[in-house]
Amino acid sequence: SSNLHLHYLRQAFDLARKSPPKPTNYRVGALLVDSKSDTILATGYTLECEGNTHAEQSCLIKLAEKHGVPEDQLGQFLPEGTVLYTTVEPCFKRLSGNIPCVERILRLGTSIKTVYVGVKEPGKFVGANTGRKQLEDAGIEVVLVEGLEREILEVATAGHKKA
Numbered sequence: 001s002s003n004l005h006l007h008y009l010r011q012a013f014d015l016a017r018k019s020p021p022k023p024t025n026y027r028v029g030a031l032l033v034d035s036k037s038d039t040i041l042a043t044g045y046t047l048e049c050e051g052n053t054h055a056e057q058s059c060l061i062k063l064a065e066k067h068g069v070p071e072d073q074l075g076q077f078l079p080e081g082t083v084l085y086t087t088v089e090p091c092f093k094r095l096s097g098n099i100p101c102v103e104r105i106l107r108l109g110t111s112i113k114t115v116y117v118g119v120k121e122p123g124k125f126v127g128a129n130t131g132r133k134q135l136e137d138a139g140i141e142v143v144l145v146e147g148l149e150r151e152i153l154e155v156a157t158a159g160h161k162k163a
């Protein structure tokens, strides 16, 4: 139901506000949820984990650490109904050259079945984000959850100089 999605997206939004503002990225929050048991498997926000990390990436790193495996081996430990909530859609390209989160999601196989997104990525850094099609082509559903767009973008761009 949409208010359940909004409930989790609001939690992701609260996480985004913990991210240190930078002019070169967005402040994003994310959650991995087991939709079958309604359990939060991991939380994450931009720059939470060591290095130049994304919110989604931080969720995966933390959960992989919990299971004692490298991030790219996490697929086997994710329950069937795992879903990802992220305030900004997963990146498909990063100006830093780091592995994009769409690729991090795809290499886990089909364990993540749906990605719930608060807003599409603005074009500022990498132009139009084509990640949604990559996910859908791999059988992963991408759902835009409406209602927090303005707040999400305000927090995401807080480190950018005012236009």
Ligand SMILES: Nc1nc(=O)c(N)c(NC[C@H](O)[C@H](O)[C@H](O)COP(=O)(O)O)[nH]1
Pocket (backbone or CB within 6 Å): 024, 025, 026, 027, 028, 045, 046, 047, 052, 053, 054, 055, 056, 086, 088, 089, 090, 091, 093, 094, 095, 096, 097, 098, 101, 121, 125, 126
């Ligand atoms: N979904 C998402 N989660 C994040 O945690 C984050 N920071 C971005 N941001 C997307 C943006 O395109 C990249 O931040 C820039 O392309 C710079 O790349 P780096 O972040 O330095 O690797 N997007």
Ligand SMILES: [Zn+2]
Pocket (backbone or CB within 6 Å): 054, 055, 056, 057, 090, 091, 100, 101, 102
């Ligand atoms: Zn990313």
